[in-house]
Amino acid sequence: MSEEDPQEQQDDDDLQYFVRIGQTDLDGTKSVERSLSEMNGIGRRTARIIAEKAEVDRTATFGRLDEETIERVVDIVESYAEDVPEWLTNRQRDFYTGETTHEIGNDLQLTRQHDINRMKMIDSYKGVRHKRGQKVRGQRTKSTGRTEGTIGVNVEEIREEAEEAAEEGDE
Numbered sequence: 001m002s003e004e005d006p007q008e009q010q011d012d013d014d015l016q017y018f019v020r021i022g023q024t025d026l027d028g029t030k031s032v033e034r035s036l037s038e039m040n041g042i043g044r045r046t047a048r049i050i051a052e053k054a055e056v057d058r059t060a061t062f063g064r065l066d067e068e069t070i071e072r073v074v075d076i077v078e079s080y081a082e083d084v085p086e087w088l089t090n091r092q093r094d095f096y097t098g099e100t101t102h103e104i105g106n107d108l109q110l111t112r113q114h115d116i117n118r119m120k121m122i123d124s125y126k127g128v129r130h131k132r133g134q135k136v137r138g139q140r141t142k143s144t145g146r147t148e149g150t151i152g153v154n155v156e157e158i159r160e161e162a163e164e165a166a167e168e169g170d171e
Contacts, residue, residue: 015028015029016028016062016063016064016070017029017063018063019035021039021074021077022104023106024040024105026038026039026062027062027063028062028063029061029062030061030062031058031060032051032057032058032060032062032065033047033048033058034047036051036062036073036077039077039104039105040104040105040108041090041103041104041107042077042104049084049088050073050076050080051073053083054072054073055072056069056072056073077104080102080104081100081101084102089101089102091103091111116130133147
């Protein structure tokens with residue numbers, strides 16, 4: 001049996017395996033940048049900006065940071081839209097309020113669904129495409145995106161027909 005290094009055992013005690021931001025649990029065993037980018041609405045670039053503003057090493061393990069530093073990161077994530085230029089946010093000039101915000105987590109999915117429902121309701125071009133289940137952003141549809149069953153030859157049917165023909169030939 002091998003003995004563990006006491007320093008390594010102490011590091012495992014300091015590690016916080018889950019870090020909660022908003023309604024999302026982030027992996028504390030990964031780096032700050034990687035665990036932040038797992039959150040909906042935060043990509044690699046946004047995670048790097050957040051780590052820089054919080055004055056945290058982006059390659060440091062997120063779960064090993066002290067509580068004060070984690071709180072600083074959480075505050076910057078929640079107030080991200082006020083700290084960066086408008087073009088770096090994901091919700092510019094909202095349709096109803098006109099405000100610029102940066103949606104994260106479940107709020108992003110909810111907002112996106114509201115936008116799609118509004119487009120469907122007013123029968124805009126994109127709304128009609130969403131209703132029909134077709135491609136919305138101008139992709140090719142002549143040869144791709146077919147949902148009606150397979151096009152081509154069904155091997156099982158051919159095999160069954162061949163077996164039937166062989167039985168008829170034996171008789």
